[in-house]
Amino acid sequence: MLKIEDISFSYDNNETNYNLADINQNIKEGEVILLCGESGCGKTTLTRIINGLIPNFFNGTKQGNVYLKDNLINEIPIYEISKYVGSVFQNPKTQFFNVDTTGEIVFGCENLAMDVDEIKSRLDHVVKDFKIQPLLDKNIFKLSGGEKQKIACASVSAVFPDLFVLDEPSSNLDAQSSWDLEDIIKNWKQSGKTVIIAEHKLFFLNNVVDRVLFLENGRITEKWSIDEFKSINHRDYGLRQINLENLYVNHDGYYSNNQDLMELRNFNFKYGKKQVLDIDGVKIPKNEIIAIIGKNGAGKSTFANCLCGLKRSCKGEIIWGDVHLKRKDLLKKTYMVMQDVNHQLFTESVLDEVLLSMGEENISRAEEILTNLNLIHLKEAHPMALSGGEKQRVAIASAIASGKEILIFDEPTSGLDLKNMMKVSENLIYLQKLGITSFIITHDFELIMDVCSHVLHMEDGKIIDNYKINEDKLKNFFLKN
């Protein structure tokens, strides 16, 4: 099916620094292959070699050959490759060309100039296969992350390719949607398709992958069958856990001495006529690391926005010690580290970013904060030029500088490997020691087990459970039932 022969590649034409080196693989028809390894190990680059984006879109020095069904891939133009290879990417926001779902599903077929009747029958076929009838003719931007990724899979499926290449498809998905993705891959596998998937989150791939390739610095250093892979210690290789049953609560009990931070009563928010948030009464413990869990669309983000005081029409009582807070007070006490952290970095240097948050500029205090967050060596750097994790720390630094008491993180670990997830954990523990209460909206079971001490479980805009960290309850929610 696919034969990779002595592939080496370097983006910056540097012969001493290969992003991929000496890759040799024979992939048989119907196999499901997992590519894993730390960020920057070359797995995304390998997917780009296979789907033709290298050399058609990304330039660099390439050696070696890839054969797709005995045809040399270099000699096939990229639009021709798209008939045989379907690609799904990490970021649902940027892989859609259309705004409406139906238009997107048929987009590939239109490009390949199939006739309208054929397109119609293929559309019907994938709609049935993926059970997405209710999603047709909708605005893609209004769908949840899981639904978006389903549409992405359906769109590449409509071309009927033989090989699917998925680059971190589950980054933005909740647990249930990840399991749905497993079903999609199983479905492909059953119909004899070959699937190559590069991923950090592994838990949903347990029962569908055949072989695992582990990459390190651009080289394949380990090859496992799935059974061998299940028995290795993932942490030794810097990988996420494949079997969530193997995870245990790291910090049992509360960090501090069980005081209440605040109480919310009749906290509610309507969007138009729809009640998106409806919380009768909930007490929130002080100085803990609190996970907010729930399905995509359960109201977690709305809750976070209301907690930050960003929603003007959010009603309810907020009791803080013995005072009642207003929306404006919340705005002063809380800070959200957004999922797209680019939206909250405004200045030209890291130091300015921190100074901007201070009432009165105090350079030595700012430098102290940067030192503690391991950012001091970057203080003159432009925030936009930093890596994702560094940007996140800059946002945290500015929150500390402005004296916020509550920090809310929106999906801080989506798309992160184990090492970077651990760094987020460290930051959270550091914030806890400073006396800050953190809320974390997350689908990342591993992160919750590692660092959280309290859980708010949301569903349909309500908090249906509010508990001290509890392994059984969490597993009940995250594992496949």
Place this chain on the structure above:
Amino acid sequence: MGLKLNFNLDPRTKIIILVLISFMVFNEVPLYISGILVLVPFICLFFSNRIKLALSYILIYIFAKYIQIYLLPTATGIIAIFLIMFSYTATRMLPILMMGYYTIQTTKVSEFIASMEKSNIPKEITIPLSVIFRYIPSVYEEIKSITDAMKMRGFGLNAKSLKNPLKLIEFYMIPILVNAIKTADELSAASLTRGLSNPISRTHFVEVKLNKIDYVLLVISFMGLGIYAYYFLGGVLFA
């Protein structure tokens, strides 16, 4: 009402009307001259089931005209400045904004590409334009989220930020530009893997064609522009 009008304009009609209406920004004319062009966006919004918006548009427009005609001559000082600012922006810009909103909201990317290719406009123009179409909704989302981020850091409509309004613009532009570049890159890569570069001309799953209603609206708009131009040029030529 039992009457169900299939009000679905061809993207070409929408764009032509948008261009025609844009001429209004040039000059201030009496209501009986600009009236037709003002009504076109109203018709589009009203019949595409955006009745509330259509009505508020027309009310704001009338209100602005009212200010211009009856209040401005007697107003003085700072109030006059505000009234002038509001009434002139509203009367000149509002119709264009409404038409633009309507065009963006009701045009699917696939419809747009189909209609452009029907008019034999080359891919090199159609594809970038359709990317703009596709990108506008996400810019809106980004502006919202940047505004939130600024609020959390104490910026917004207060003394601290109004001291330096240029900074505020910078705060919006940098993240939007950085994200635009990233999005453009990822989007191009994704569409290449979907065969967009195929030299054989694409097929179109959605059907677009100019219907009666398109012609009616086009004729109305051209008439409106004709009257407008006659008044405007007449004023210049015969003065």
